[in-house]
Amino acid sequence: MASKGTRAPTRSELLKEKxxxxxxxxxxxxxxxxxxxxxxxxxxxxxxRLVWLALLAMPLLFPVALPGMASLVGAFCLLIAFxxxxxxxxxxxxxxxxxxxxxxxxxxLKRMVKRVVGIIASLGRPRLLPLSNKPARMLNGxxxxxxxxxxxxxxxxxSFDNVLPALAIVLISWGLRLRDGLMLLxxxxxxxxxxxxxxxxxxxxxxxxxxxxxxxxxxxxx
Numbered sequence: 001m002a003s004k005g006t007r008a009p010t011r012s013e014l015l016k017e018k019x020x021x022x023x024x025x026x027x028x029x030x031x032x033x034x035x036x037x038x039x040x041x042x043x044x045x046x047x048x049r050l051v052w053l054a055l056l057a058m059p060l061l062f063p064v065a066l067p068g069m070a071s072l073v074g075a076f077c078l079l080i081a082f083x084x085x086x087x088x089x090x091x092x093x094x095x096x097x098x099x100x101x102x103x104x105x106x107x108x109l110k111r112m113v114k115r116v117v118g119i120i121a122s123l124g125r126p127r128l129l130p131l132s133n134k135p136a137r138m139l140n141g142x143x144x145x146x147x148x149x150x151x152x153x154x155x156x157x158x159s160f161d162n163v164l165p166a167l168a169i170v171l172i173s174w175g176l177r178l179r180d181g182l183m184l185l186x187x188x189x190x191x192x193x194x195x196x197x198x199x200x201x202x203x204x205x206x207x208x209x210x211x212x213x214x215x216x217x218x219x220x221x222x
Contacts, residue, residue, distance in 0.1 A: 015125075016121070016122060019121045019122075019124065019125060020117075020118065020121035020122070022121070023117050023120055023121040023124065023178075024117055024121065026051055026177070027051065027055060027117050037097060037098055037099065037100055038076075038092060038096055038097055038098070038099050038100070039092050039097035039098070042076075042092070044089055045089060046080060046083050046084060046088075046089050047177060049076075049080050049083070049089065050080065050173045050174075050176050050177045051173070051174075051177055052076075053073070053076055053077055053080055053169060053173045054169065054170050054173035054174050054177070055109060056069075056072070056073050056076065056109070057073050057077075057166045057169040057170050057173070058109065058116050058166070058170060059108045059109055060073060060151075060162045060163065060165075060166035061116070061163060061166050061167060061170065062163075070151050070152065070162045071152060072096070072099065073148075073151060073166070073169065074148045074149070074151040074152030074165075075096060075148070075152065076096065076148075077144060077145070077147060077148030077151065077169055078145055078148045078149070078152075079092065079093075079096075080144065081141045081142070081144040081145035081148060082141070082145070083141075084137055084140060084141035084144065084176075085137065085138055085141035085142070085145075087134075087137065116170070120170075120174050120178075123180075123183065124174055124175070124178040124180045124183055125178065125180060126178065126179045126180065127179075127180055127181055127182055128180070128181020128182055128184075128185070129179055129181060130181065131175075131181030131184045131185065132175065132176055132179040132180070132181055132184060140172060140176060140184065143168075143172060143187065143188050143191045144169070144172050144173075144191075146191050146194075146195060147165050147168035147169045147172065147187075147190075147191045147194060148165070148169070150164070150165045150168075150191070150194040150195050150197075150198045151165035151166065151169070151194075153198055161197065161198065161201060164190060164193050164194035164197055165191075165194040167187075167190045167194075168187050168188075168190035168191040168193075168194050169187075170187075171183050171184070171186050171187030171190055172184060172187035172188070172191070173187075175187055
């Protein structure tokens, strides 16, 4: 029996806590297996790999230096996206299957998961289900591949260019895993913004390079 001064939790609060426990359980089970190689950790189903992709992309939401992490996440993203498009998981290439996550990335990931999982759990819920059904599989796979490509493409200007693609990957991956169509839509918008930012950075870098070359040519002619 509840004491006189305590308030019984509402139904929405109970559902929110249940969602949080579910997301934490999913994330915790994957983090527990990340000490080995990628092949040992990521599993053989697209559902398992989507969670891994979301977890690996989370550290890139913050402007921290993790050498090689963006390329790894981008390549893994393309692999999963292709598997979604054809309806079955694709075997990891040998160079990726044998790779191990470095200790710094592993510790950073463990710290950030607690911060990000709470947000995902509070926002994610099954809704707009047609967006996560099989007919939308091709669209989601193409958008996920676009997010992976925008992360892998090098840009000529030093910036926080991985943040938007990482956000897109996290939203699409968790949106598919939790069957949250609204989160998928947000991921699609983040993907379009990431592609636009890459094109803008390339345009700005090319313009700056052309200006420098013009200045150098003018100086040499004198």
